[in-house]
Amino acid sequence: MKRSSLIVAAALVVATPVCAQKPTATKPEAIWRATCGYCHGSVPGAPELRGIGLPEETVITAARHGAPGMPVFHASEISDADLRALARWIGRQHTPLKTTPVKTAP
Numbered sequence: 861m862k863r864s865s866l867i868v869a870a871a872l873v874v875a876t877p878v879c880a881q882k883p884t885a886t887k888p889e890a891i892w893r894a895t896c897g898y899c900h901g902s903v904p905g906a907p908e909l910r911g912i913g914l915p916e917e918t919v920i921t922a923a924r925h926g927a928p929g930m931p932v933f934h935a936s937e938i939s940d941a942d943l944r945a946l947a948r949w950i951g952r953q954h955t956p957l958k959t960t961p962v963k964t965a966p
C-alpha cells in the first residue's frame with residue numbers, strides 16, 4: 861500500500877468513532893479507544909489484547925473485577941450489552957489497530 865493510502869486509511873479509522881454517537885457497528889471500537897486502548901497496547905505492563913483470540917469471558921471478567929494496575933469498570937460505565945460487544949470485538953481483531961490519537965486534516 862502506498863504511503864498516501866495508508867494515511868487515508870488511518871484517518872478513516874480514527875475519524876469513525878467520533879461520528880459514532882448512536883450505537884453502531886463501530887461502538888465497540890469507540891469504547892476500546894476511550895476506555896481500554898489508552899492502556900492496553902499503549903503503556904508498559906498493559907498487554908495488547910487484540911489479535912490473540914482472547915475469550916469473551918476473560919475480557920468481561922477483567923473489566924468487572926479489574927486487575928493489578930487496571931480499574932474496575934462498573935455496569936454504570938459500560939453496560940453488560942456494550943461490554944459483551946466489546947469483548948466480542950476484541951476477540952475478533954486480527955491485528956492491533958493504531959490506538960495513538962492521530963491528528964487528522966480538517
Ligand code: HEC
Nearest residue numbers: 895896899905906907918919922923927928929930931933
Ligand atoms: C489504567 C490502565 C488500564 C485500563 C484503562 C484497562 N486496563 Fe486492562 N489491564 C491493565 C493492566 C496493567 C493489566 C495487567 C494486569 C496483570 O499484569 O495482571 C490488565 C489486564 C487486562 C486483562 C487480562 C486479564 C487476565 O486475566 O490476564 C484483560 C482481559 C483486560 N485487562 C481488559 C481490559 C478492558 C476490556 C479494558 C477496558 C474496558 C481495560 N482492560 C482497561 C491496565 C488497564
